[in-house]
Amino acid sequence: MSTPLTIRLARLEDANDITAIIREPDVVPRLASETVETTRAHVAAQLARCLADDSHRVYVAQDDTGRVMGYVAVHWLPYLIHSGPEGYVSELFVHSEARGQGLGKRLLDVVIQEARERGGSRLQLVNFRTRESYQRGFYTQAGWEERPDAASFVLPLL
Numbered sequence: 001m002s003t004p005l006t007i008r009l010a011r012l013e014d015a016n017d018i019t020a021i022i023r024e025p026d027v028v029p030r031l032a033s034e035t036v037e038t039t040r041a042h043v044a045a046q047l048a049r050c051l052a053d054d055s056h057r058v059y060v061a062q063d064d065t066g067r068v069m070g071y072v073a074v075h076w077l078p079y080l081i082h083s084g085p086e087g088y089v090s091e092l093f094v095h096s097e098a099r100g101q102g103l104g105k106r107l108l109d110v111v112i113q114e115a116r117e118r119g120g121s122r123l124q125l126v127n128f129r130t131r132e133s134y135q136r137g138f139y140t141q142a143g144w145e146e147r148p149d150a151a152s153f154v155l156p157l158l
Ligand SMILES: CC(C)(COP(=O)(O)OP(=O)(O)OC[C@H]1O[C@@H](n2cnc3c(N)ncnc32)[C@H](O)[C@@H]1OP(=O)(O)O)[C@@H](O)C(=O)NCCC(=O)NCCS
Pocket: 026, 027, 092, 093, 094, 095, 098, 099, 100, 101, 102, 103, 104, 105, 106, 125, 126, 127, 128, 131, 132, 133, 134, 136, 137, 138, 139
């Protein structure tokens, strides 16, 4: 039986492994149009911003060789209408070689634990309906509720 992966806070050196995860074809397909160096550069730059600011957290799961096989990013938003911060889970990705073994659930549990420690009011995320994770009910099985009354909007700027 393989050793369970260890979850820890991300470090800048994790940028390479995170790049490999998000460049898998079914994770962020549009990244195929840029070079791996470009992806690595923006991962490293955004990770550095997260590490420098307590309102952002990135957790990674590493195997016993130190390779990062999954990560979650959460951003603590001080909504004026809530008594505690709302956590926005912007990214949760597990390498295809490590999926279906409970790692995604463990990474979410770490975020929920941090939310409790921060006196958080709520967590939220966007899960595209085209994703296998949505179709297999990954978040509803973990207790998350899909909001029937809210539409998700974006204003593309690039
Ligand atoms: C969704 C994801 C984070 C779940 O992590 P995981 O470690 O595979 O999940 P766990 O082992 O903790 O939980 C198992 C559940 O995950 C989902 N899951 C498992 N393998 C999956 C896969 N290859 N693709 C998508 N979802 C999968 C299923 O809902 C599964 O439950 P089921 O077996 O009852 O159908 C991970 O599979 C992944 O990164 N998928 C691709 C990208 C993605 O959809 N990310 C979420 C963006 S919001």
